[in-house]
Amino acid sequence: MAWVFINEDLKYIIEDNTVKPWREVKRGEVKQWVLLSKRSSHYGAIGNNGKIGYFDIKGENLVNGILSVETDRIILKEKDSKLVVEFYDHDGAHISEVKSISKSRANYYNEVVEYESFDLKLDYIQKLPSLKVKKK
Numbered sequence: 001m002a003w004v005f006i007n008e009d010l011k012y013i014i015e016d017n018t019v020k021p022w023r024e025v026k027r028g029e030v031k032q033w034v035l036l037s038k039r040s041s042h043y044g045a046i047g048n049n050g051k052i053g054y055f056d057i058k059g060e061n062l063v064n065g066i067l068s069v070e071t072d073r074i075i076l077k078e079k080d081s082k083l084v085v086e087f088y089d090h091d092g093a094h095i096s097e098v099k100s101i102s103k104s105r106a107n108y109y110n111e112v113v114e115y116e117s118f119d120l121k122l123d124y125i126q127k128l129p130s131l132k133v134k135k136k
Contacts, residue, residue, distance in 0.1 A: 011063045013076065018083055019132040031106040033057040033065055034099040034125050035085060041092030049092065054125050062098065062131075078133040099128040 035055040041047025057065030066074065071087040071094075078084065079097075087094040101109050105128075113124050 007063055007067060010066065014063065014083070017076075017078075017134055019134055029103045030060060030100045031103045032059055032101045032109075033062050034101060034128065035065075035069075035094075035096035036099055036122075036125050036128075037087075037094040037096040039092065039094055043091055047091040052122060053094075054122065055096070081133055081135070082130040083133055098131040099125055100131060101128060 034057065037053050037055060039048045039051045039053070041049040043049065055065075055069065057068075059065070066085055069087050071089055073088040075086040075088070076083065077086060083098045085096045085098060087096065109124070113121055116124070
């Protein structure tokens, strides 16, 4: 029962604080999400400090994707008008920018970009639109 409570609360927080419509982008309906992540660790290189990576959220449900990440703690923040999700573990944190993939880009992303080198895939992800936070 707690899962539903957390899920609904997180959904409300994200929808209420990001630019509407949060399920759509200029090029069409959002079909999936990617978390572009930078690792921060007080252990330095041994904890992968400074490394960049990503986490694919297959499907439209951003909240379930965020909650599916194995982590000790989740914090939502705004940085440069973009939604940032911080995932903390015992070694540090993954600081993740939320990127959307529209319906028009989803097939290309899943059928072409998926099989590119790690660096080319990261380059593509960095160019995707970020989920914007409302100005207060």
